[in-house]
Amino acid sequence: QVQLQESGPGLVKPSQTLSLTCTVSGASISSGNDYWSWIRQPAGEKLEWIGRIYASGYVSYNPSLKSRVTISIDTSKNQFSLRLDSVAAPDTAVYYCARGKWLHFAHDYWGLGTLVTVSS
Amino acid sequence: DIQVTQSPSILSASVGDRVTITCRASQSSSSWLAWYQQKPGKAPRLLIYRASNLEDGVPSRFSGSGSGTEFTLTINSLQPDDFATYFCQHYDSSSFSFGQGTKLEIK
Numbered sequence: 001q002v003q004l005q006e007s008g009p010g011l012v013k014p015s016q017t018l019s020l021t022c023t024v025s026g027a028s029i030s031s032g033n034d035y036w037s038w039i040r041q042p043a044g045e046k047l048e049w050i051g052r053i054y055a056s057g058y059v060s061y062n063p064s065l066k067s068r069v070t071i072s073i074d075t076s077k078n079q080f081s082l083r084l085d086s087v088a089a090p091d092t093a094v095y096y097c098a099r100g101k102w103l104h105f106a107h108d109y110w111g112l113g114t115l116v117t118v119s120s
Numbered sequence: 121d122i123q124v125t126q127s128p129s130i131l132s133a134s135v136g137d138r139v140t141i142t143c144r145a146s147q148s149s150s151s152w153l154a155w156y157q158q159k160p161g162k163a164p165r166l167l168i169y170r171a172s173n174l175e176d177g178v179p180s181r182f183s184g185s186g187s188g189t190e191f192t193l194t195i196n197s198l199q200p201d202d203f204a205t206y207f208c209q210h211y212d213s214s215s216f217s218f219g220q221g222t223k224l225e226i227k
Contacts, residue, residue, distance in 0.1 A: 004163075037216075047207065049216035060214045063121075096164075105211035106154035106169035112162070 002026040004097050004111035011117050012091075018084040018116055022097030023077075027109075030055040030075040033102040038071060038082045040093040041113075048093075052100060053080055087118045122146050124210045126219025132227040133198055141193045141222045143208035148188040152211035155184055155193045158221075159204045167206075168193060195224075 008020035022036070029036065038050040051061035053071045061069050070083040084091060094115050098107035123146040133139050143153065155168040166175045168184035171191055181196040195202055203226050208219040 039216075039218075046220045047209075047218035049218070062215060098164075101169075104154070104169040104173070105152045105216075106166055106175075106209065107156075107164075108166045108169075108175065110163040 002099065002109045004099065004109055006095060006097050006111045006114040008114065008116070010115060011119065012087050013120050014088055014118055015086055018082070018087050018091065018118075020082045020095055020097075020114065020116070021079050022081070022111060023079050024099070025078070027099070028075075029073065029078045029080065035100045035102060036071075036073065036080045037098045037100050037107060039096045039098055039107075039110075041096070042090070042093040045093075047096075050082065050084075050095075089118050092116065092118045121215070122149055122210060122212050122217055124208060124217045124219045126208055126222060128222060129220060130223050130225060132225045134227045135198055135200055137198045138194065138196050139198060139224065141206055141208075141224075143186075143191045143193075143210070143219045145189045145191075145210055145212075149210070149212045151187050151191075153184075153186070153191045154209045154211075155182075156207050156209065157202075157204050158207065164207075198224075200226075 003025045035052045035054045037052040041047045051071045053059045068085045073080040094113040096113045098110040125144045151171040153171045156164040158164045172184045207221040210217045
């Protein structure tokens with residue numbers, strides 16, 4: 001059973017950096033052509049895709065967030081991470097990590113999500 | 121950027137009903153359209169991929185259809201476990217867009 005779990009601080013101050021890690025179990029993060037995404041959802045709003053990374057290290061980002069986002073992967077730990085710089089209140093959201101399938105571009109496994117609040 | 125509009129936002133129905141949820145893309149594109157179910161405190165569950173393909177383990181009362189700019193999720197013979205929030209996801213040009221979500225409530 002594939003499981004993903006997000007971890008990281010639940011509170012970040014404005015202008016600082018949000019850092020989250022997703023730990024994958026039940027599957028190898030470096031196998032096949034799967035990719036690994038970060039997705040967020042502010043309260044009462046729709047989901048927003050942040051970006052994705054392949055085991056090769058290839059990344060692609062949402063153009064609206066590209067200037068502030070870095071996604072990295074650590075195959076030795078079966079983890080991938082999100083870094084979002086210069087956060088502000090609108091970055092407050094539940095952050096999800098998920099596995100994507102290149103064959104059909106759907107995300108078949110998701111974490112439970114973690115709430116990150118940006119506040120001083 | 122392709123925008124995705126999902127409707128309705130809220131849908132009231134009874135056990136045994138047949139319901140349909142729609143996602144519209146702002147321009148005609150690929151059929152890389154997926155549907156998910158989400159319940160409070162749970163991870164989203166993939167139901168349908170590539171517009172009409174049922175994910176393994178998903179009951180056959182769920183079906184998806186559509187192409188171009190309009191896609192639908194149909195649930196036949198609603199079961200108590202189906203009352204949840206549903207959202208669509210579109211993929212095009214290396215980017216993903218999500219619908220606003222549909223909350224399926226018991227009437």
